[in-house]
């Protein structure tokens with residue numbers, strides 16, 4: 001899986017609402033109504049990460065969930081990250 005160019009990443013992120021491209025990775029920071037809601041979302045994302053065998057670098061502080069996506073094996077952002085970011089966005093939007 002090859003690393004995507006910055007231009008292509010930015011074009012693909014135009015389709016997504018919650019994500020930015022910063023320092024070679026996709027980033028989002030989400031505030032939920034409560035810790036429980038944040039952790040419930042982490043649980044749903046965790047199952048999707050397992051299904052895609054593509055795992056986030058993430059941090060949870062109370063009701064905030066910060067997620068960083070990049071492909072460790074490639075050392076940058078690949079289609080796997082775009083797919084996972086899209087999946088996470090759809091989970092959060094309830095789609």
Ligand SMILES: C[C@H](O)[C@H](O)[C@H]1CNC2=NC(N)=NC(=O)C2=N1
Nearest residue numbers: 053054055056070071072073074
């Ligand atoms: C062997 C390798 O660790 C696996 O194929 C998966 C596991 N989850 C992963 N997650 C992420 N973000 N990048 C990877 O390269 C990756 N590799």
